[in-house]
Amino acid sequence: MKTQFYTATSLDGFIATEDDSLDWLFPLGELNNSSYPEFISEVGALAMGSATYEWMVRHAEQVAKETGSPWPYTQPAWVFSSRKLPMIDRADIHFSNGDVHRIHREMMSAAKDKNIWIVGGGDLAGQFYDAGLLDEIIVQIGSATLGKGKPLFPRCVLSPTLQLISVRQLGVGMAELRYEVHKSV
Ligand SMILES: NC(=O)c1ccc[n+]([C@@H]2O[C@H](COP(=O)([O-])OP(=O)(O)OC[C@H]3O[C@@H](n4cnc5c(N)ncnc54)[C@H](OP(=O)(O)O)[C@@H]3O)[C@@H](O)[C@H]2O)c1
Secondary structure (H helix, E strand, C coil): CCEEEEEEECCCCEEECCCCCCCCCHHHCCHHHCCHHHHHHCEEEEEEEHHHHHHHHHCHHHHHHHHCCCCCCCCCEEEECCCCCCCCCCCCEEEECCCHHHHHHHHHHHHCCCEEEEEECHHHHHHHHHCCCCCEEEEEEECCCCCCCEECCCCCCCCCCCEEEEEEEECCCEEEEEEECCCCC
């Protein structure tokens, strides 16, 4: 079982624009021609912050048109927020607030022997990293720059650095890098 931050980013390290748009991302590649189908088949639980969840709420109609459901995940999900957020119909969601250690234990028991996906954003993935709970970072780097936006991973990772374990080209729009996180604790 691994805890993985799996996400797409712009070449200059942003996962969304400042106003949480992902419109720049979709023309760069097709989800079904990526590692996503294989990746998600191994996921047993997932976590996201409120801005990521609110994107799903705002785009529920579009997501339903594309996936058949306004909430495309069958796995239990933990949504981190200090606020009361609207519920999406028929979604298995646990709203959570605070320290990631306790939530991670809950997620491990729900995921059984499958992986835990940190969907985003970058700071939430950073909180799992800070807690020594992050095993891998898997990024699809889009062939586009945004100049500014929501950061991929606002942490300083120097000693030890990440360990690059694979590189894969996905057409002309994306390259996927997989990193192992070496734990110093
Ligand atoms: N490119 C991609 O593949 C990709 C992947 C994922 C997400 N995204 C997009 O990237 C953007 C990410 O936004 P973001 O960077 O703002 O991150 P986010 O993690 O989605 O949201 C951050 C917010 O979550 C809440 N939060 C985080 N940690 C918490 C904790 N431990 N306890 C309680 N609440 C906590 C806080 O808000 P409150 O307490 O005020 O609720 C915080 O401001 C979104 O637009 C999303 O759609 C893109």
